[in-house]
Amino acid sequence: MTKVLFEHRGKKGVDTFAGWEAVGGFQALKRALKMKPEEVIEEVKASGLRGRGGAGFPTGVKWGFVPKNTGKPIYLCINADESEPGTCKDRVLMEELPFMCLEGALIAAYAIGAKLAFWYIRGEFDLSERVIRKAVETLREKGVIGKNVFGSGWDVDLVVHRGAGAYICGEETGLISSVEGDKGQPKIKPPFPAVEGAFRCPTIVNNVESLAAVPWILNKGGATYAALGTEKSKGTKLFSVSGAVAKPGVYEVEMGYPMRDLIMNECGGPQAGKTLKAIIPGGSSVPVLPAETALGMNLDYESVQAAGSLLGSGGVIVIDESQSMPELLAILGRFYAHESCGQCTPCREGTGWGSRLLNRIDDGGGKSEDMVTLERIARFMTGTTICFLASSMAMPIQSFFKHFRHEFEALLPATTEARGD
Amino acid sequence: MQPDIQDQAVIDADELMAKTAGFKLSAEREAMVDDLQSRYPNKKATLLPLLWAIQEQEGWISREWMAYAARRCEVPLSHVLGVVTFYTMYHQKPVGKYHVQVCRNISCHIRGATGIIDAVERKLGLQHGGVSACGKWSLEHVECLAGCSWAPVMQINRTLHENLSPDQAVKILDELE
Numbered sequence: 001m002t003k004v005l006f007e008h009r010g011k012k013g014v015d016t017f018a019g020w021e022a023v024g025g026f027q028a029l030k031r032a033l034k035m036k037p038e039e040v041i042e043e044v045k046a047s048g049l050r051g052r053g054g055a056g057f058p059t060g061v062k063w064g065f066v067p068k069n070t071g072k073p074i075y076l077c078i079n080a081d082e083s084e085p086g087t088c089k090d091r092v093l094m095e096e097l098p099f100m101c102l103e104g105a106l107i108a109a110y111a112i113g114a115k116l117a118f119w120y121i122r123g124e125f126d127l128s129e130r131v132i133r134k135a136v137e138t139l140r141e142k143g144v145i146g147k148n149v150f151g152s153g154w155d156v157d158l159v160v161h162r163g164a165g166a167y168i169c170g171e172e173t174g175l176i177s178s179v180e181g182d183k184g185q186p187k188i189k190p191p192f193p194a195v196e197g198a199f200r201c202p203t204i205v206n207n208v209e210s211l212a213a214v215p216w217i218l219n220k221g222g223a224t225y226a227a228l229g230t231e232k233s234k235g236t237k238l239f240s241v242s243g244a245v246a247k248p249g250v251y252e253v254e255m256g257y258p259m260r261d262l263i264m265n266e267c268g269g270p271q272a273g274k275t276l277k278a279i280i281p282g283g284s285s286v287p288v289l290p291a292e293t294a295l296g297m298n299l300d301y302e303s304v305q306a307a308g309s310l311l312g313s314g315g316v317i318v319i320d321e322s323q324s325m326p327e328l329l330a331i332l333g334r335f336y337a338h339e340s341c342g343q344c345t346p347c348r349e350g351t352g353w354g355s356r357l358l359n360r361i362d363d364g365g366g367k368s369e370d371m372v373t374l375e376r377i378a379r380f381m382t383g384t385t386i387c388f389l390a391s392s393m394a395m396p397i398q399s400f401f402k403h404f405r406h407e408f409e410a411l412l413p414a415t416t417e418a419r420g421d
Numbered sequence: 422m423q424p425d426i427q428d429q430a431v432i433d434a435d436e437l438m439a440k441t442a443g444f445k446l447s448a449e450r451e452a453m454v455d456d457l458q459s460r461y462p463n464k465k466a467t468l469l470p471l472l473w474a475i476q477e478q479e480g481w482i483s484r485e486w487m488a489y490a491a492r493r494c495e496v497p498l499s500h501v502l503g504v505v506t507f508y509t510m511y512h513q514k515p516v517g518k519y520h521v522q523v524c525r526n527i528s529c530h531i532r533g534a535t536g537i538i539d540a541v542e543r544k545l546g547l548q549h550g551g552v553s554a555c556g557k558w559s560l561e562h563v564e565c566l567a568g569c570s571w572a573p574v575m576q577i578n579r580t581l582h583e584n585l586s587p588d589q590a591v592k593i594l595d596e597l598e
Contacts, residue, residue, distance in 0.1 A: 082567045083565060084565070085526045085527050085528060085564070085565040085569070086527065086528050086565075087565075087569065088567045088568060088570050088571075091567055116462070122567065123508070124510070124522075124566050124567070124576065126579035126580060126581060157460055161469065161470065162469065162473055164469055164473070164508035165508050165509035165510035166509065178469065180465065180466050181465040181496070181504070183508075184507065184508070199462045199463070199466070240569060241570060242528035242532075242569035242572055243527075243531040248532075248570040250570055280527075284526075284565075315569065317527055317528055317531070317569075320531070328530070328531075331526060335526060335527075335565070338564060339564065341507075
């Protein structure tokens with residue numbers, strides 16, 4: 001299977017400037033600098049690359065939204081705020097292939113006309129931050145970040161901006177607020193960041209994994225990338241698999257790869273002695289699926305959606321029979337309640353109220369009407385807020401109830417009475 | 422973590438600003454902040470990195486240092502207070518020399534985080550949010566640390582420890598004693 005992001009993973013010294021150069025690094029950036037910015041955008045459009053942070057919006061199309069000749073500075077924000085539970089792929093890219101990530105970011109900055117880029121890195125990350133900071137320093141010393149990059153006449157600067165512990169800063173407008181020195185509260189769209197983002201200037205926010213694919217696309221051509229994967233989901237994707245499998249890890253596969261093969265081959269099947277019960281395929285915010293449904297689907301945007309969930313960030317969380325679904329949902333509820341930024345009432349109140357009810361059910365103190373109340377909360381917090389955090393709690397509630405209702409009912413009094421206890 | 426009553430005392434911003442007029446970070450950190458302020462579009466945007474520099478030097482961010490940050494970034498003190506209290510990693514009171522964060526989210530839970538949390542709590546004699554009397558340890562249960570494929574994980578200061586068993590977690594703490 002063709003590797004795009006992990007083509008050079010594990011090669012000796014590939015995390016150094018010289019090592020990255022030795023495997024053909026910076027050829028793509030040099031090539032891009034000889035092209036017109038709009039030609040770079042066209043090449044990325046032709047690749048069909050879609051945003052790998054979770055939303056799946058076509059990257060080249062997003063770049064094309066930056067208005068021309070506004071006279072305002074343009075900014076690029078690299079979203080390295082990897083915080084979606086179950087997701088740990090960008091960390092691997094940054095720690096093992098920092099110059100590939102940075103090369104992709106510089107190409108993006110050139111394509112959109114940005115002179116300043118913010119590498120927004122999650123506050124908890126240690127190694128990733130040190131590696132990226134060191135790589136940025138090296139690129140400054142080598143003149144790859146600075147004035148007249150590779151003699152092209154193009155100037156660029158890039159700063160590493162460290163977050164400080166807030167899941168919501170992974171949402172692109174929350175990230176922008178955080179770059180601006182504010183609380184990481186999302187902003188209403190429109191205006192979309194491409195038109196009016198950081199410092200009220202055109203801003204593009206891209207996930208690390210999306211940008212990391214760009215050097216390969218420029219080197220091999222957008223059409224070569226587009227030939228990988230499926231008709232609508234092009235290229236490859238990283239999947240970070242966690243939970244009850246023998247070999248959890250981060251794996252690159254072509255879009256459309258069967259989930260069963262990912263779990264059985266790459267991950268070595270279920271953890272010893274465990275039977276699979278459920279899989280959350282795209283990070284904690286997407287709907288959970290029964291294991292048999294998930295194992296029967298392919299890993300591309302359309303197939304996962306047809307199976308009733310979303311590809312999201314590619315954080316595959318594998319759940320075995322020994323786990324209590326009410327307990328897992330209570331854990332997720334507590335997370336979203338903790339991370340709600342508080343500016344929209346349906347989210348602030350809905351996540352807190354929902355979390356309290358889920359805890360009460362899990363503790364065995366639930367009331368018979370609690371599930372109905374939770375379903376109403378989930379409905380009222382969907383689509384009524386500035387960002388998707390509220391929906392990200394509603395989707396787990398609805399899907400856990402849909403597929404594993406019996407586990408919740410077993411903890412509630414009506415069922416207890418029916419059993420005659 | 423709920424702030425205690427003392428933390429909620431009324432702040433006299435003018436008094437704090439006057440009192441901290443002479444505050445300065447180390448020369449190296451001041452130079453770092455100057456460098457950032459020359460690159461960022463405005464001074465306010467350098468608030469997060471400035472707060473990190475304060476915390477790295479002082480171990481936590483007192484009201485006095487918040488006043489310093491307000492002056493340095495040209496924002497009201499109330500703005501700094503809002504930002505510090507929004508982000509969970511800025512400490513508003515001293516933490517232990519070793520700040521232990523154990524992940525309690527879904528992927529770590531499936532791989533046995535409960536056992537890690539129990540073992541660490543027993544070992545340190547602390548609960549979530551606790552700081553030991555000697556000032557050596559503090560403990561927090563935290564949400565996902567993006568170590569899901571190497572779960573369960575625990576982070577001590579900035580070092581992430583992966584694929585833990587309860588015994589290994591305790592051993593790591595023992596070695597720090």
